[in-house]
Amino acid sequence: MSSTIPTLGFAILSVLARADSTGYEIAGRMRNPVARFWTASHSQIHTDLRRLLAEGLVGYTTAPGPGPQEKKIYSITGEGLEALREWVTEPPRPQPERDELVLKTYAAWLADPAALTEMFRTALRGHEKRLAEYEAAWASVEKDAPAFGTPRFGNMAALRCGLTYERHRADWCRWMIDQLSRSLKPSCDASYPSEE
Amino acid sequence: MSSTIPTLGFAILSVLARADSTGYEIAGRMRNPVARFWTASHSQIHTDLRRLLAEGLVGYTTAPGPGPQEKKIYSITGEGLEALREWVTEPPRPQPERDELVLKTYAAWLADPAALTEMFRTALRGHEKRLAEYEAAWASVEKDAPAFGTPRFGNMAALRCGLTYERHRADWCRWMIDQLSRSLKPSCDASYPSEE
DNA sequence: CACCACTATGTCAGTTCTTACATAGTTAAA
DNA sequence: TTTAACTATGTAAGAACTGACATAGTGGTG
Structure with missing residues (x-):
């Protein structure tokens, strides 16, 4: 059941809950001022997207992309939305925050x-x-x-x-x-x- | 010259600049309210202390300890103090902070x-x-x-x-x-x- | 007397994350 | 026209970090 999704996984789901996006777009959205409280490099996002996919929390459709690979437009699944909803109200540890x-x-x-x-x-x-x-x-x-x-x-x-x-x-x-x-x-x- | 000391290294030096301490004590001091903005597990601190030692930024004296190993009381060296002083005024990147x-x-x-x-x-x-x-x-x-x-x-x-x-x-x-x-x-x- | 918390160092496996590299098309500026 | 920025995915090496395990003495509580 709880397969220990890292916080970044939920950050990704939070973005996908608003709009279907490519991994690249997710990284960009996380850099925007309203959402820059859990940023990550695109490589890490791609890694985590693969994991979320394996767990059935996201899906994707392909489209022709600029590079050698096809573009993948990810979307959150019903299960993903459920997992996100549950996670949102779980109390976070009082972040000792690195400053x-x-x-x-x-x-x-x-x-x-x-x-x-x-x-x-x-x-x-x-x-x-x-x-x-x-x-x-x-x-x-x-x-x-x-x-x-x-x-x-x-x-x-x-x-x-x-x-x-x-x-x-x-x-x-x-x-x-x-x-x-x-x-x-x-x-x-x-x-x-x-x-x- | 600049051998890319991680921020935790400077956190350790900041503690040692105030008082000689064992690795265990450093971890404890970092957990205290006035200083809990860069915490770490003792295992990570021991690892970083070894590195700081190799770079000559800290030294230590031994004393009989409770466990099988001897207790090591670390202190900051002149070089360590110099490195710390330099680092303090270098502008940090505007932390996107994970919250x-x-x-x-x-x-x-x-x-x-x-x-x-x-x-x-x-x-x-x-x-x-x-x-x-x-x-x-x-x-x-x-x-x-x-x-x-x-x-x-x-x-x-x-x-x-x-x-x-x-x-x-x-x-x-x-x-x-x-x-x-x-x-x-x-x-x-x-x-x-x-x-x- | 058993159990727990505290002091103290260390290893190790595994996770998370960063940085650099690699590829390749489009669009806009110099 | 070249150069740069942007879009887009991915690999791979290694740094940073966590959590569990291991050892072992002291001191306090039930």
Whole structure:
């Protein structure tokens, strides 16, 4: 029964539940901002698609493709949909999440404050950019709130998480930059120009 | 020069920069709330310690241990500290982060709203619990703010991120639960008791 | 006294995932 | 016209990681 499908398998099923796709398209959809919380290389996706196929959770039809092989358009089966539905409500383990920036922060006391500030400014720019994108997307989704039971509900919910995540993250980066400037300023006040 | 040390290697060095430890202790320290952003099993840590040793980034002294083998107390070398310092300010790639709960959310439109609500309530409890822990720790760290250049600065900075992260996450879970109840209420008003 | 949790190191099999390579057609820009 | 980007599938080597097993002493609980 439970043949230990890896999480990536369910990510693939989640994409196929919305639209039939080739392996290549699945990889692309996973890279899009609303869904980039479980990305993978196309090679891994092809590997997992073969497994899902063997378990009867997906099927495919072929069409002439650009390369030497035929193009395979995958679709989720009834069994796949059932497996996905069951998985969705199983509580995930409270993800200890691997976060390289926080790891660097943990070791930040060892490093050069100026270089650190630069790094956090770079990170901040990234977060602000994504926040702006999410806010624009949010404004358009808010106009007519999608009903539960439609894929757009999933989009909205994931987008909401991304939005508040980027906001938290940007705030934290700003706090870090401020902390670093505080630890710098007192000792070398005059060496900085007065403007911001 | 750059022999492609995996991120876990730097996580280990970050721990050793604070205190000499056995492999077992490193695994334990990585599980602790202030540092649980790059956990690993002890077997992986032992493997990576051997590599770091081969590269001269750590050294060790032995002491009688409980098991058949001797206990090895690892410490970071000058070279290790230098490598760690360099790595800290290198910008990490904007982590696409794998987040199982958000992935489930993306597919949430397929599932049973009641079961989903239950899952988010469970997640919310976890976030609230950790938030309370972090807030208590924050109160004690705030009294005397650690200076840059001391390990406690790293603690404070990582804690600050954890704190605002849990807050954002708990808020989002509450928003989700509210959304789910909205989508449930209108269609089946009478089937629910009037109390909250 | 039995059992469990903790300290401590290590091996090994297997899974997951990344990176590079290989092939090949279309379309758009330089 | 060449070059690059995009579409599309696949293999294969190897890195990263997990989980189970193995060994063995100490200390606490029932």
